Amino acid sequence: MTIPRLIAALAMTLAAAASQAYDFKTVGAAPAVLYDAPSTKGGKLFVVPRGAPLEVVLTYGEWIKVRDINGDMAWTEARNLTGKRNVIVRAANLKIRSTPDDAATAAFTADKGVLLEVLDTAAGGWLKVRHKDGVTGYVKNADIWGV
Template sequence: MTISRFIASAVLLLSSAQLHAFEFKTVAPNAVILYDAPSTKGGKLFVAPRGMPVQVVLTYGDWVKVRDASGDMAWLEQRSLSAKRNVVVRNPNARVRAAADDAAPLVMTADKGVILELVDPQPSSWIRVRHRDGISGYIRMADVWGI
């Protein structure tokens, strides 16, 4: 009986882990220093630019452990994050179109690493984005990171 309870608990735990949604935020309002520990006394790893999307992995008091688009993890102060959502282009020459369709007119081409504002947070195979220059359109979700 104990083994069957253990197996049932493990199955429930694994199935609930799949339902957990990722939490993404954006570095704002200025560039911030990312640390290797949840303290300003920790080692400085790098500077995250304003608008960079990050995935929240863990919250510890006033500090947040985050993952960036390359998979690197670091700590930053929670007050340095904004709920505003941005995504980063992960494929070279990603196409932004006027509508969510491969046949729609091309609005712009975005290089790898370009940060775009997420206009419509409802994920599907296409998402609506806006460039800082004001150009907006639809990009394939597979071409960006942060959603």
């Protein structure tokens, strides 16, 4: 392989890796059992509550390898996950803003670990979210996990 072709191949590989986005799914209506292998015969590691976001690492047939907020990886059946998007608050007493602006008034405050439903994306790294009580607001991507 010539040097120009090698450089072009390397550039294409780096561009593909840089464009790869994280893929998140949400645990569906029932809690999901996570296993140490892609089989119900594998060891059960733990149960993830409904609504929790999980990062998709790998898909293998009807099984998905996922990563949780703590960085732990395990396998679950694909049927346990939905495309609905939820996120988890990372900090205590996080102010969810009324508009996507740091200076905006707080629409509500959420504690660390609270689940929020993603409604839409906004410019500048903000998401429009809804609390289970129905109140909506905007949160920065850096303050939540699941995007």
